[in-house]
Amino acid sequence: MKKQIGLLVMAYGTPYQKSDIEPYYTDIRRGKKPTEEELNDLISRYEAIGGLSPLAGTTEGQAEAVQKMLNDNYDDYEFKLYIGLKHIHPFIEDAVTQMYQDGIKEAVTVVLAPHYSRFSVGSYNRRASEKAKTYQINLYHVNQYYQQQKFIDYWTERINETLVQIPNDAHRDTVLVVSAHSLPEKMIKDNNDPYPKALADTASLIQAQSPIQNVVVGWQSEGNTGTPWLGPDVQDLTRDLYKQYNYKHFIYAPVGFVAEHLEVLYDNDYECKVICEELGVNYHRPPMPDVHPLFIGAIVDEISNILKEA
Ligand code: FEC
Numbered sequence: 001m002k003k004q005i006g007l008l009v010m011a012y013g014t015p016y017q018k019s020d021i022e023p024y025y026t027d028i029r030r031g032k033k034p035t036e037e038e039l040n041d042l043i044s045r046y047e048a049i050g051g052l053s054p055l056a057g058t059t060e061g062q063a064e065a066v067q068k069m070l071n072d073n074y075d076d077y078e079f080k081l082y083i084g085l086k087h088i089h090p091f092i093e094d095a096v097t098q099m100y101q102d103g104i105k106e107a108v109t110v111v112l113a114p115h116y117s118r119f120s121v122g123s124y125n126r127r128a129s130e131k132a133k134t135y136q137i138n139l140y141h142v143n144q145y146y147q148q149q150k151f152i153d154y155w156t157e158r159i160n161e162t163l164v165q166i167p168n169d170a171h172r173d174t175v176l177v178v179s180a181h182s183l184p185e186k187m188i189k190d191n192n193d194p195y196p197k198a199l200a201d202t203a204s205l206i207q208a209q210s211p212i213q214n215v216v217v218g219w220q221s222e223g224n225t226g227t228p229w230l231g232p233d234v235q236d237l238t239r240d241l242y243k244q245y246n247y248k249h250f251i252y253a254p255v256g257f258v259a260e261h262l263e264v265l266y267d268n269d270y271e272c273k274v275i276c277e278e279l280g281v282n283y284h285r286p287p288m289p290d291v292h293p294l295f296i297g298a299i300v301d302e303i304s305n306i307l308k309e310a
Helices: 018-028 036-048 055-073 092-101 121-135 149-164 168-173 185-190 195-208 234-245 267-279 293-309
Strands: 003-011 077-085 106-111 138-141 174-181 214-220 249-253 282-284
Touching (some): 003 121, 018 036, 055 077, 055 293, 077 092, 106 293, 121 138, 138 293, 149 195, 149 249, 149 293, 168 174, 174 234, 195 214, 234 249, 234 267, 267 282
Parallel strands (some): 003 077, 003 106, 106 138, 174 214, 174 249, 249 282
16 A cells, blocks of 8 residues: 655746736735736737746646656655645645645645745745645655756756757857846845855756856846846846857856746847847757656655655
8 A cells, every 4th residue: 555645846837828917927026016017028028938938838747747757666655746836826825725635644845946045945845834834734845956966967968969069169169158047136145045056056067067168157037126136147148258258159058947938938048049149149048857857857866865864
């Protein structure tokens, strides 16, 4: 008889239809409605990537793939999947309530973001824990998995495939920009948050097993709060690197994200690409992990570590 355990997969969430954009944006801003101009700006970014983001389907596919790999790997546990989203239904709290209604007593949680920050992964975990406490469900959190070998292998493979498309004699004029979502600088510095170091480590681990020579770290997709965010921003970085080193090929690896979605399809594939075109250099952006077995395997390996200690 297998022991049933919850698998709570948490992710950012995305609008399912155009009319969801306003409430979704309001939720992101903790209840503050966007102005008409802000809303139209966001709608136009979704329009530029085809109307809506592919993220909803990808999140489901990733969560199901993690569940399947776990159930294939374990003889003694049966993992029951719950998806909880940060900014749209099904919300994290709804997923925990559903676990309680199904009689789940313990669950492993994972966020579809590979680097821990108190303000990203930490905030998902806190919401899940608070709700789980009311139902006396035990949660075991995966905090991060960027350090898992399979995660680094995924990105190294994609970068090496990209390098193959660049002539050998241009490799010294090629730079890899490794990035994650920026966060307000004050939040991170005041709390000695591990997020910036985790991104720098990811870049070093990739560089250690790839022939790529030039690697830099950057931040992207920063919000408009009127206060400084972690930098350098990938767009400014592109111009500065070109000015300083005259690189001809820019490879963008937004390793802080795990799916093709707005922040990559717009912020990299439109905004960074426009700058590359203006500078007359080549834009490259390897595919995101989505349901790639190395990525799913990295999450499963980290869950296995957590369960060994539970
Ligand atoms: O629909 C899609 O495909 C987009 C999905 C999406 C992902 C994502 C990931 C992260 N965010 C993080 C932090 C912030 C902070 C603010 C903020 C704002 C937005 C807006 C949209 C949006 N984010 Fe997001 N983010 C995604 C979408 N994000 C839309 C609102 C418009 C804009 O500012 O561009 C600023 C909040 C504020 O104004 O107060 C902070 C972090 C991640 C990566 C970790 C994670 O996935 O949780 C950190 C995907």
